[in-house]
């Protein structure tokens with residue numbers, strides 16, 4: 408599903424922040440991406456979301472060489488990906504419910520078909536009583552959960568989560584991990600970037616460890 412071959416990335420004229428990265432991610436697999444702060448996890452997640460292009464090497468996603476994708480192809484490919492960014496990227500003029508429902512609206516679903524699913528998921532992530540408020544009044548942890556709900560509501564083929572439990576307590580972190588595991592069970596390929604060793608220890612999955620831009624894989 409995803410293949411990196413000798414991928415390198417630099418920002419502008421700066422040093423390479425990712426170096427000689429090669430790996431494969433099979434459809435339906437689950438992996439953690441970890442490593443110290445500044446090791447390049449977010450940069451790698453941005454490459455996977457096609458928000459950046461590599462400065463060298465080859466990335467293939469869903470059978471496409473990403474360097475050959477035009478800007479107009481990107482939305483179609485991205486629609487197959489659910490993404491949880493560290494800065495949440497919620498739309499402030501929509502309610503929490505509307506933010507979570509947005510990916511379904513974008514693909515043309517009728518509200519009557521998804522309303523119950525969205526409400527149920529909001530309850531699951533502990534936002535049942537926050538669904539009609541707008542993001543500016545949510546706490547950091549609540550925003551994070553809203554962005555998680557928005558990323559998983561479409562049951563995407565690929566889920567990319569950058570520090571998805573960074574703002575929640577350990578009990579809620581376990582609950583959110585269960586949500587990702589359930590999605591994985593239903594067929595989604597999952598990549599979770601995290602510093603949280605306690606979280607990783609709860610699920611026996613492959614670990615990609617980045618250190619100073621280089622990657623080691625522990626199966």
Ligand SMILES: Nc1ncnc2c1ncn2[C@@H]1O[C@H](COP(=O)(O)OP(=O)(O)OP(=O)(O)O)[C@@H](O)[C@H]1O
Pocket residue numbers: 418421424442443444445446447448449450451
């Ligand atoms: N937009 C940018 N422009 C220039 N350098 C950047 C940019 N984004 C990240 N970097 C640099 O790339 C390197 C890797 O950063 P990245 O955010 O990918 O690491 P990380 O492992 O996600 O860190 P953290 O765990 O602290 O979020 C760092 O040296 C960082 O300073």
